[in-house]
Amino acid sequence: MRLEGKTAIVTGSGSGFGAGIAHTLAREGAAVIVNDVNEVGGNRVAAEITNAGGRAVFVAADVTNADAVRGMVDRAVETFGGLDILVNNAGVSHKRKPMLDVTEDELDRILAVNVKGLFHTGNAAIPAMRNGGGGAIINIASTGAVRPRPGLTWYNATKGAVTTLTKSMAVELADDGIRVNAVNPVAGDTPLLATFLGEDTPENREAFRQTVPLGRLSTPEDVANAVLFLASDDAALITGVCLEVDGGRCI
């Protein structure tokens, strides 16, 4: 087991990629705080992990709320004795559409979750990681940060912020022994997919699939395996990297 003795928080892990990440980190020995605003999904994932013999606690917290995020980090430290790994996975998007049709409310929401959420989790988690002598932060960005395409302009911009933040945090936190990396997944079959495709039809899926050299969409397991590597000591000298998990789409 590659994460024995570690404690991890995975935001937005009641569904999709986050659920896969929480399962994988727990399988590798980490005690996991499953976080989400979706209580049904969060409780389900935490129960699945404990039923499989792992350690997990669900904490309902909105990453846009500083007090709630601070409470979640306190809970991790109180329950499991520290915090070693933070996966900033919670994210939302506007529906695929021309940039001039995105409303100010939609923009405020995606900035609040996708960007300001990292402000709150960083403020709460970094002091706890410093107390423990270091840690690993993994941000889930997107191929849209690197190779943006029309229709998701403002979502892509939030993910561009995440990759720049990843590199900036990596240099700022290196002296603390905190490594900061990102994963850039290509479109995956999660509840967010319909938002990205505009309409989730077999034709739209097939058209997208053909843009991926390895010929398929990503899975929660693909993303989770990259997160596991970046969280583990196998990546001890890796920081500031934004790793595409995209079947070659960004080439």
Ligand SMILES: NC(=O)c1ccc[n+]([C@@H]2O[C@H](COP(=O)([O-])OP(=O)(O)OC[C@H]3O[C@@H](n4cnc5c(N)ncnc54)[C@H](O)[C@@H]3O)[C@@H](O)[C@H]2O)c1
């Ligand atoms: N699915 C894709 O095609 C794709 C591609 C690239 C990147 N991503 C990114 O991967 C991450 C996970 O997305 P997913 O596809 O698994 O979607 P998803 O909708 O299945 O999961 C996102 C989870 O985040 C939770 N969440 C939303 N707002 C929250 C908040 N304020 N506080 C706490 N939790 C919150 C949701 O309830 C949901 O359970 C996101 O950051 C997304 O932008 C997804």
